[in-house]
Amino acid sequence: MTILTIALKSLRGRLLASTLTAVSVALGVGLVIASVLMAQGIREAFIASATDYNLVVGAKGSPAQLVLGVVFRIDVATPNVRYTIYEALRDDPRVEVAVPVMVGDAYLGFRYVATNGTYFAALPWRRKSFSLAVGRFFRDDPLGSPQFEALLGSEAAARTGLRVGDRFYEGEEMADYPFTVIGILKQTRSADDRAIFMSLASFWEMNEVARGLAVKPLTAVLVRPKRMSDLPGLHREYNVAEETQAVLPSGVLLTIVNMMAVAQEALTMILATVGAIVLLYVFVAMYSATLERRREIATMRALGARRTTVLGIVLVESCTLVTLGGVGGILVGHVAAFVAAAMLATRSGLVTQPFMFDAVQPAILAVVILLGTLAGLLPAVLAYRMEVAENLAPLS
């Protein structure tokens, strides 16, 4: 037998207490890991969705609302602008790409997003790419002859159960305008996974208000200038205009990240408190176990175990407990992050990546093992200093 096997058998000998200690460590570590994963995931989800376009042009109002409503579909959409704004931007020589976006109602909670084929185009500067899991993209049907074709994001398809060829509509008043599913996108890990895409013509025809308007409405126009030097000019021009505001998504993103940083500071303090409680629990558990095992430790010493040997056994025990708890905590954290990511996606449309392994997690594990082992140091010293003869007799 070795110190490790002796320590493991001692832990097994008090299985319930050992399990509870390891579980408490796992829960504490899991909470930290889940929080880190979710914070990272939310930040990356924001960045991944927001950085393809340099400018979002929409109606006057809150810049954050415009970006959150159009790009992330979290907030309520801003009022509409006229389609002519899009045409002006499309034809502007300074603009490389302009994409019209109309955010509308929803089917079973999945937002209608009307746009044109450019939205899905593979462009060299795009971080996000769209590809079909099945079917095809919808056609940019001309105004007046809508085809009512719908392209579903991956999650929208999975959750609604719609398949290619299915027809659907939301509410009896829309029964005259059923959409036909013509394709389903592969997962993009963005708000687009939860969207139901359609052509602008189809949307306008379905929408009672838009149907009657001579100049059709849009929620916003996503803009990519040819040269970055043109961005300030475009930004200023569309902000000065009476009808529109132009928002730099990166600026809004920075605001969101800064807000998250404040929340994360508070969260860090809470997590640090949780960590301290868990370490205290490990300490109390190991200290109690050492006190309860005074006779066993004295017996080992009487059998010839050196002081350093019993010190090592207790340290290996606490190290083993926190290692098991720490590894379990990483698994618990990922499961919790997975559940939280699903809930976040359902409630806010923000799609995060719950399974990420990076340097932070081994670092957290290493810190937990180090601190947990240190928490076992005092009980180990207690075992080290224990007088043999005094503790050989039964405790009673």
Added chain:
Amino acid sequence: MTAVSARSAVDLCDLKKSFPVADGGNLDVLDVEHLTLSAATCTVLRGRSGSGKTTLLNLIAGVALPSAGVIRVNDTDVAALSEARRDRFRARHVGYVFQSFNLLSAFSAIENVMLAMTFADVVPKRLQRQRAAELLDRLGLGARLAHKPQHLSRGEQQRVAIARAMANNPSIILADEPCASLDARTAGTVLNAFLAACRQDGRTLLLVSHDEAVLSDADQILDISEFNRAEAGKAAS
């Protein structure tokens, strides 16, 4: 009684042990001018409760240090050794059977025996399990190797404790009330195991016991009041 061999296994000289008490003074528990245990003999130590028998065993085993005097075990001054060397010496030369067995509940019978070998590091690791199994088998516990102490009878526990004490082939075995709380049949089995260790293997036995069966088989019977001056002093006062 059988003849006592000449070579001494344990020599105590001017041995004193006292413990601090609440009023700031010291309580003298042991005061032994001289005591010798010859090698390969079975000595029974008896005396009233609290007379210092267990303390004497602890001192010989080196788990406690004397307040004064010399303890020679196999010609080694145990108290003069550093703590680490004393631990090693005890592991290799002294087998100790505690009154309440002190088996470790998390370990099976065979693992309890192997523990002693692990700490002593005398028996090669690859042979430890085999030797532990052989020792337990000799004591009639061949079918109980994997049983935890709490699943063994008191007699079986006692035999595991004896096997553990003999694991490192020590020259001296100390046993504190080995037959207390055992029924007559089990006590007989245990005693036979001890006597076999002495008669067949040539080990020196020091047993604390008041059991008549043990007394009748001993080479030497010592009453602690006869050589412990601290005990005599207490009786006089």
